[in-house]
Amino acid sequence: MPKKHAMERHHDKFLKTVFRLRGLPYSVKTLDDVASLTSASLGDIPAHNVRVFSLASNLGFGDNSLSKVATLMLLTILSLVHDYKSNAEWNIPIQSPQPGHYLVLDTHFEGMTTMNDVDQLSHKYDDKTFMWIRDALPKHIHGIRAVIYGYETRLTGNQSIERIKDLASKLIALLTAYKWASRSSKPVIFLGHSLGGLVLRDALRQLADSSSEEYRALLNIIRGALFFGVPKLGIEQASLRAIVQGNPNETLIEDIGRGSNYLRRLNESFSHNLANEYFKQFWAYETLESPTTVRNPDDHINRNGSLAILVSRESATLRLIESNSSVTFPIKATHSDMVKFTRKSPDYHIVVSKISSIVNKGLHHRESYANHQAAELRTLQGVPSESNEDNITAQLELFRRLSGITMAEETKFLSVTFDMIQDTTRGIQMVQEERGSLMYMQRLEPILVSMKQFAEVSEAAEVVFGLANSMAYVWATSSHPDIFNCILDAYQEIGEQIPQLRAYQGRLATNQHLKHILVLIYSDLMWFHREVLQQLKQRAEQARHHKTRSICESPGAWLLADSRFKNWSTPEFCSDPFLWLNGIPGAGKTILASVVVDHLQLIPGAAVAYFYCKYGDESRASFIGIARAVLAQLLSQRPHLTSYFFEKATTSGRVLLDSTTTAREMIKAVLSSCENTYIVIDGVDECKRNDRDEIVDVFRRAIQDLPIEVPGIARCLFVSQDDDNARRNFCDLSTIKIIDESEDDLKDFAKKRHLALEAKFGPLQSKDCYVSKILVARAQGMFIFADLFAKYLEAQLSKAALLAELDPNKLPVTLDHVYERIVERMFEARDDSAVASVRKILGWITCARRPLKWVEVQGAVCVDLDNQIIDHDKMLSDSPKGLFASLIEIKEDNTVELVHETRGSNYLRKHVIDFREVHYSLAMVSIGYLTLPQLDMAGQKADEDVHLNLVKGTYSFHDYASACWAMHLQEGISELKVGGELTQLLETLETFIELHWSPTHKPLQDLKRV
Structure with a gap:
């Protein structure tokens, strides 16, 4: 890497110079030890004015292998370095058992400089002195050791005749001298900036061309490289010639000019000899113009000439940006600053991700x-x-x-x-x-x-x-x-x-x-x-996803063939990174979303994150819930993000991502550092308006803010109903509306359900009972109608009962008619008491603040408030399917939920359950449960009592009741009138507060306010 050479005349420039200090005794353990030893050896600077940034073992051999090297800055001027015009290196004698032992202080950084040991020292730096290779990279990619190679790059007054291949030979000589080719050596990744990248490329060429076993061994440990602004096709030479004018190093400038024969041969040799699966490389290019250098009439060098891109993107990427953009990336900086990052720079995280992708997976x-x-x-x-x-x-x-x-x-x-x-x-x-x-x-x-x-x-x-x-x-x-x-x-x-x-x-x-x-x-x-x-x-998650999309033989073929979808999904080109898929309720939008996900996952190198929103479930209908899921999926597909996620987790001090600000920041950073990323969000209309707006805003902004130089680096598909809110969010996006296109999918689905019915009841081929045709005709494009009615038919006890339901005079016309038939069947043959119990439990499932597990439902049913006990004899003997027919489905985690929850919940709230009564019931059973003697932990006689209650299932409802009683209370007391319900609630609350109110709080004076 290029070195720092002469210090500027002014002291403020001198005080910003970074020094290298070599020859430190191996007994030096801490940064404070370095400062103290430096102060004592120099004699004219206190230890607190020596700012040490790194300390690491030296890479030298012989006696030097037992020493250490540090990087530091000096906050006061030293007498030793006043004559900096003629010196860039100073020997400082120190007290040592070995006579003639010196510390070596320099600013040229020539040779190899270790920036850290693998066990990184715990030290913090401010951004003014932040050096990412030294201060951040070893922390973000654990187990890495950063080493700098310095060489002479001064152009003015330089009398050297070294050319690029000479600098490359010197690099190889140092690597072999330090035994980097030994069997115990670790894999190596190089970072090369500007001329340094050419030096690296020539060194790699020399290693590849050589038949030396040592050279081949050295080449084998090199896993890849990142090149920053390296002029592989040459650079405009006018400003450089103005500097070197007649100097011996003018030949070096000729080598890096446009049309250079040297670069042409280097590029040809590099591409032929290093094309193997083990060597991976990335190419960064600058996007901000830099001031050029000119020689004034008075022969002084002026470094504030006209602005220009010093190394074009074509030159920096060897035109790969045109044929393989996945290995190129832009950096929003000038040529000089493109390798200088702040702590929060998104470009830094992109670079870390590229380095991480080279490191072995896992x-x-x-x-x-x-x-x-x-x-x-x-x-x-x-x-x-x-x-x-x-x-x-x-x-x-x-x-x-x-x-x-x-x-x-x-x-x-x-x-x-x-x-x-x-x-x-x-x-x-x-x-x-x-x-x-x-x-x-x-x-x-x-x-x-x-x-x-x-x-x-x-x-x-x-x-x-x-x-x-x-x-x-x-x-x-x-x-x-x-x-x-x-x-x-x-x-x-x-x-x-x-x-x-x-x-x-x-x-x-x-x-x-x-x-x-x-x-x-x-x-x-x-x-x-x-x-x-x-x-x-x-x-298992993938299996559930494929179950959703396998509702028919080949669903969504029409969508995958749509030109608007192709334009959005094609990896090579994307004019618009957003797409909105919409349709009427029950039109099969979720099935199509699953089809899209499957299709995208077949694209080589694509990272696909998807999310299915669910109304009423905060974890699945909020921005923070979607952010967690999307970030987790992208992390599993892009391991290089591990370091960034680890940093965010440790700096936030929280185990769970619960900050929307942090989530916004992470989504933006992740999308900017991941190539070929697709995001599918289904059911945006299931979220509340504020959450919906935040979801759309975050993902749209994050993608829109990506560099325009790399179109289609991230894309997002929104799936929802076509309502007023959706139009407000998506009206300017490319849109696909589901109208009649899904009819073939619906026919295929109906045919499968027809076969399933025949497997249970026997042939159903007559004109009046050809179920597949009936389902398609009545559904009118609504998968939810066909699905619910098919399940209702399948639940019939006999073929005669099935045929009766297929009577044209009884066939349902609307979706509400289907729900009405299912509810009628659920309540038939039950007495009023049983109907009331089923209705109450169905209400609990519908209005619960989170999906209830069946064991929690059973725990609530067993609460006997009159006798203040848990009566296990009240436990339900029927299964959820036996009680609620096809309205309910049981998930793998034992939760019970409505089938097609949004539409089912809307119907039940209108026609079956009283919203307020259900919340009052849940509040009463929760508060009453928490007042039972078995729940008074302070009153438990022994651990045996707790153990016995655990075995019996006494605490099965505790998790839900303790978390949600207050929410149900708020919803359930809105229309309470003086009388039975209010009196019962006040009595229960008095007991509850006496049992659970903290002794440090004042007692409530007037419970009627509640």
Whole structure:
């Protein structure tokens, strides 16, 4: 990289100079040590005026390998450097056991300079002295070591005859001298700016052309490079010739001129010899003009000439911007400033993303976790009194939260034992044998043996004391035999790496610090299982997505062929990054959104994020909910974003992204650093107006603000109804309206449902009962109509009952008629008491503030306020489907929700349930539940009482009741009149407040105000 040479005359310029200090004793450990040693050696500057920025081990060999190097600035003028016109390097004697030992202070930075050790020092800098390669890059890409190569670049008065190939040869000589080609060397990524990029390219050419084993070994460790403003096709020479005029280095300027034979040969050799899959390169170009340099009549150099782009985008990218723009990117800066970033510069994050993409995939996540574990180990060692039980509990909670396991899955995991895992393994092997696809299950033996010892030793050391079944998570692997082979090798490797702990059981039982090793092993195991579960979750999410789009044989073919869609989705060209797909309610918009997602995911190199909004669910109908989902999906597809996400998480101090300001900033930064990105947001009309406006504003602004030089870097599809609010948000966008185009999809869907009915009831081919034709004719383009009516027909008990429902005189005409028929069937053959109970529970499901789990519904049903108990005999014996027919569907996480919730909820609120009454009912059951004696934790006699209540399910409704009672109370008291309901509410609230009101607060004087 270019060096800094002569200091300016004025002191303010001199005080901004960065110095390099070499020869520091290896015993120097901290930045303060450097400042103190420098102050003592110079004698005329106090330590607090020596500002040290980096300290790292020297890359030299021999005696120098035992020294360190630092970068620093001096806040006062030194007598030693007053004569800076003739010196750029000074020797400073220091007291040392070795006579004649010197510190070397310089400003030229020639040779190799290490900017950091891998274990980065914890130090903060302000933006005025911020050097991203030194101060930020090692933190954002963990495990990286930044090294600077400096060489002579001064043009004025330079008597050197060195050419680019000479500078490149010197770089190679230094790399080989410092043993960079040894087997233990780490992969290398180069950053080259301007002339430095040409030096790097020539060095790579020399390595590739050589038959030397050392050169080939050196070339093999180079993984890629980023070139910033490198004039690969040459640069305008007029301003440079004005500087070098007659100097020996004029030949170097000739080499980098436009039409240079040297550059032509270099480009040809570089493209032929370095075209391999291991070497990846990116090309950055400047977009701001720089002042040119001219020689005045008085022979002085004027560096404030006319403005110009010094290196054109074609030259900087070798015209790849025209043929392969994915490896090029713009930087909004002048030629000189394009490698100088502030902390919050979006260009910096783009550069980090490019570097990260060169680094081996998967490295970042694991190393970040390893760093976290190392930090945790240091914390544990510093606080030996911390409870091992607390640490294990924390790991379990972290596992539960981040893996996203459901209650059903957790219950399944907790029941797993060592014998069961062996039986399961044998069962999987038998199934594989029957299929003729054995996978050598013996690979599991190391992990099983090691973990059995781990469990026994941990229990003997009382590390997991009191945590029943905590080891069950270790035995829980996967309930998907078809993908089990993918993790067998990982299990084998883990098992072989875990030490055989039984030999250390005595020491582990008595040494508190050694017990922490068990905690760390357990943490690593939790991390691995969490990763496996998250991958399985993604497969399940994808399965749900494909289930949505597979409602018919080949849905959405007409949309994919539409010219407006093609113009929006084609990777090579995009004149408008936005598209609005709209249609009437129930027209199959969500199905089409799923089709679009599938289509986009087939585009090579595309990153696709999608979201299905849902009315009434805050996590799925708010900007922050959509932002979390989109960012998480893009992170999983673009691993280079890990460092940026890690930084935002650590600086915010929060585990969950809950700040809309931060979310806005992250979306903008991520979209600017990810190429070929597609976002699909379905059901925007499901969100409230404020949320809808924010969602549209954020994504539109983030994409519109992207550089116009790279059209189509990110695109967004909005899917919604065509209503007044939508027109206000999307009227200026390219639009596709669903009218009659989906008729073929609807016919295909109806045909599949017809076949399903025939499979249950027998042939249905007569003119009056050809279901597929009836569904298409009555649906009038509404998939929701066809779906609901088909489910209603399928729920009939006999073919005779089905044929009766198909009587032309009884066929429903509107969607409300379908709902009416379903509700009538749901209530028929039930007495008034049963109808009231079903209606009440249906109201709870419809008006709940979040989707209720069936176990929570059962918990609420069992609340007996009159007798102040949980009466488990009141538990419902029918399933949700048995109670609510085709109105309700059960999700994989055990939640119960309305089918086609928005339309279903609207119908039920109009014709079946009283909105206020339902909220009053939920408020009363929640508040009353929280006043029950079993919920008074202070009154529990012993832990056995709590354990018994847990087993019985007494606390199944606690999570929802404690979180949502106040919201239902607000909705339910709006029209209460003096009398029974109000009196009952006041009595219940009095008990509730007495039980739960904090003693530090004053008692409520007038409950009637509530």
